[in-house]
Amino acid sequence: MTTLAKTLEAMAATVDPFAEIKRREEEYELATYKKFPLAIASGRGSWITTTSGERYLDLYGGHAVAATGHCHPHVVAALQKQAAQLLFYSNLVYSDVRAQAAELLVERAPATLAKVFFCNSGTEANENAMRLARLATGREKIITFSGSFHGRTADAISATALGRYRELGRPNVPGHLFAEWGDVESVELLADETVAAIMLEPIQSMAGVRMEEAEFYQAVRRVCDERGILLVFDEVQTGVGRTGEWFFAGSEAAGGVVPDVVTLAKALGSGVPVGACLTTESVAGHIKENDLGTTFGGGMLAMSAVVATIEAIELGDMLGNVRRVEKHLRKSLAGIEGVRAVRGRGLLLGIELAGKSATEIHAKLLERRVITGTSSDPAVLRLLPPLSVQPEEIDIFVEALKKIV
Ligand SMILES: Cc1ncc(COP(=O)(O)O)c(C=O)c1O
Structure with missing residues (x-):
């Protein structure tokens, strides 16, 4: 590139760097993601700002990750402090922040879930959950369900029934x-x-x-108990407050059912990659040294993110907020022609659209600077906003949706 061309490119980038960022990502990154036509610069609460200074209302939270909102000040401060103190050391050593994260998580889980194993993602949490079950029972097979998604690594993708994911994992784990x-x-x-x-x-x-x-979860629990099978809840999306309670496990919606293993990720670190398996003393009794392991699991930065996330959720009464905002949203959507039903619980909601394509509505909302999600059901628009989202922010979305449908 000539000096003049470089100067012109640099000048264009200072006006709106989006085109240049897009070009560089597309040149150097493997093209496996469909992306929105924007480059993100920063985020705060339920809002993100692009490199050209446009603000978007984020009701998708980067795949349900930004549970405490973008850059929650308590989380940011904790991470800055931890980063200056120690970024990482492995599980060869004890660590105060790891002890605290484990304690806070177990204290909030249903009583029988007494032990935690930390890893780095949702798929890894599910891989380890299946290994825990095999080690504890001495059996090998795993039952999952039509429509399921459990991740993209070998065992988790083999446990996934949805769409073409399982195909991508060939040869699948037997x-x-x-x-x-x-x-x-x-x-x-x-x-x-x-x-x-x-x-x-x-x-x-x-x-x-x-x-x-609830009767379904209770019936599955009963089958497990009668036949010596362990029950695993993949709470990668439903965990960490998303349904208005810390866990779906043990809730009224679950009919009080507590599984033998719960997996978590996504919201757990407010954006710092971290996953976890929670399990019972009884399952833990079958696990020996080196049965599970990972280099990065339980690292200090990730653990401080877990501690700060839990604290931020409690400081902001976000569980209460989830319940209040869900009510508000359901009420606001009730009268809208074009909305057939609202599925889900808390702030994991699917808006079933009457005779409309969710992909189209999603794109039109994006034009109005509201980020939502779609799903494998073409009629369902998905909302996974921060747990701190405010009713007035929901109103912005509802008004935009009304105009579109
Ligand atoms: C229910 C569920 N389980 C597991 C995963 C995999 O998590 P990760 O992408 O962190 O590996 C996802 C991701 O979307 C998920 O929604």
Whole structure:
């Protein structure tokens, strides 16, 4: 490139650097993601700002990650302090911040979930959950459900029924069986003495926010108890306050059902990658040194993110906020022609549109600077906003939706 061309490019970039950022990402990054036509510069609460200074209302939270809102001051301060003190050391050493993260998490979980294993992502948490189940039962097979999504690593993608993901994981890990979501009989047919675990997302988010009645979770728990099978809840999306409670496990919506393993990720570190498996003393009793492990799991920066996330949720009464905002949103959407139903719980909501394509509505909302999500159900628009989102912010979305539908 000539000096003049470089100067012109630099001048253009100072006016609006988006085109140049896009060009460089596309030149150097593998093209596996469909992206919005914007480059993000910063975020605060429920809002993000682009490199050209436009503000967008973020009701998707970067795939449900920004639970405490973007750059929550308490989380930022904790991370800055920890970064200056120590970024990382492995599980070869004890650490105060790791002890605190484990304690805070276990204290908020249903009583029988007494132990935690830290890892780095949702898929890794699910891989470890399945290993825990195999080690604890001495069995190998795993039952999951139609519509499920559990991640993209070998075992987790093999446990995924949705779309073409499973295909992408070929050759799949053997021993994965699929029951019909919501159909207990289909579970009973598969659940024999070779099955280690039944794993389910309490609310199937990617499948279009599909939630069952409490009786279903209770029936699956009963099948597990009768046949010596462990129950795993993949709470990568529903955990850490998203449904208005710390966990879906043990909640009224779950009919009080507590599984043997719960997996978490996404919101757990407010954006710092971290995952976790919570389990019972009884399962933990089968686990020996070196059965599970990861270099980065339990690192100091990630642990300080977990501690600060939990604290920020409590300081801001975000669980109460989730319940209040859900009510407000449901009420506001009730009268809108074009909205057939609102699925889900808390701030994991699927808006079922009557005769409209969610992809189209999503694009039109984006033009009005409101970020939402779609799902594998073409009629369902998904909302996964920060747990701190305010009713007035929801009103902006509702007004925009009204104009569009
Ligand atoms: C329910 C569920 N489980 C697991 C995963 C995988 O998590 P990760 O992308 O952190 O590996 C996801 C991601 O969307 C998810 O929604």
